[in-house]
Amino acid sequence: MDDKTIQNLREALEFSPDNIPLRLHLAESLRLANMLEEAEEEYEIILQYKAEPKARIGLALISYKQKNYSKAIVILESLIQEGNTDLDTHLFYTRALVRSNDTRQAIDAYQDLLKFHPDFSDDELDKQLRRPSTSEGDYEDGDEYDDDYDDGFNEASVFIEKPEISFKDVGGMDNVKREIDLKIVQPLLHPEIYKAYGKKIGGGILLYGPPGCGKTYIAKATAGQINAKFISLSLNDILDMWIGNSEKNLHRIFEVARNNTPCVLFIDEIDALGASRSDMKQSAGKNLINQFLQELDGISNDNEGLLILGATNMPWHLDTAFRRPGRFDRILFVPPPDAPAREAIFDLKLEEKPTKDIDTKALAKKAPEYSGADIEAVIDIAIENKLEDAIKLGAPQPLVTKDLLKSLKQHKPSTKEWFTTAKNFAVYANESGLYDDILTYLKIKK
DSSP states (O other): OOHHHHHHHHHHHHHOTTOHHHHHHHHHHHHHTTOHHHHHHHHHHHHHHOOOHHHHHHHHHHHHHTTOHHHHHHHHHHHHHTTOOOHHHHHHHHHHHHHTTOHHHHHHHHHHHHHHOTTOOOHHHHHHHOSGGGOGGGOOTTOOOOTTOOOOOOGGGSOEEOOOOOGGGSOSOHHHHHHHIIIIIHHHHSHHHHHHTTOOSOEEEEEEOSTTSSHHHHHHHHHHHTTOEEEEEOGGGTOOSSTTHHHHHHHHHHHHHHTTOSEEEEETTHHHHSBOGGGOSSHHHHHHHHHHHHHHHTSSSOOTTEEEEEEESOGGGBOGGGGSTTSEEEEEEOOSOOHHHHHHHHHHHTTTSOBSSOOHHHHHHTOTTOOHHHHHHHHHHHHHHHHHHHHHHTSOOOBOHHHHHHHHHHSOOTHHHHHHHHHHHHHHSOTTOTTHHHHHHHTOOO
């Protein structure tokens, strides 16, 4: 849509400001021209007059493009609850849930989309949500389980590594490292003292916080700190479309870990595996959680020397049974990196890039609330901006501080959205004090 057409629509609205179809046409034109803030303003004006579905969808699409996924989810969810079956509504609702790392709800949303649009396919969503391993929830009680079915599980497929990094390679996170040291490292260094007090060597720690802030990295560093083996486990390693096989997969992976102690078993996005059982419609998911709790308790097996670290972006979705003593009895907040850690991340990520006189200390100071993933994105944007000059001149051009300061303005910290949600739980659902660390970080008085 060219500028002249948009100007003509604006002039027409001056004579007919209450003309909703005309204003909607202008808003759509502005959105398609990528004039998002102006389009958002027009949609908001429309919604003051009436709850126009097209205006709400347009507003949600703008929020999605601005990476304000929470707002997009709220708008699209309300439209779906009102019976909207439009493809774009369901598609962007699913995508927003994926971007928010709400895997379980995204799978449900994608299944609903396919009910109304069975011929639709999307390679990205299929890869993330519609693998055979994620269809377990489609089975109800009474479905037959084929005992002769070869589930194809191979213990050799469980990737075991010996990380070379340790706590000295982790910038910041002093509180997290101290708690892990007390719970995991010291028991292995002084087993006789801990056993004298009846304390087991092993157990579980749950790490939570905004995405991209180093939960996986600290888990690997923990294994390296104690010279232990490391197994990283995700939902896709467990789930199977055949009833009962997911529980078998989970048990076998725990057995591999038990046979390789001392071993750190890291479970990423544990909320997808340990979501509240009261929220589940199918018994298959509940059975898997019950199996997981049995493995954590070590009822039929000895978990001595098995160290379990779980990571989640959404601890409020986790079943409360996971937080019982003996399971994940330490719950640690992993905040965005502090200034020294951000400086170290900039240094690390720029290490093999063409640079000249980069002031990473100044960059770190200008990047509060930025996660490690955000910093990587900032560097990528700076490189993309520099490529045009490099191509014109026929040679790589070094990045300078000004390039990265410019890209910092282009990429806002992704952690802000997470803290908006977390703050609500910390303020209004914190009877046990579970989220006190969030309040401390946000400098909110208890």
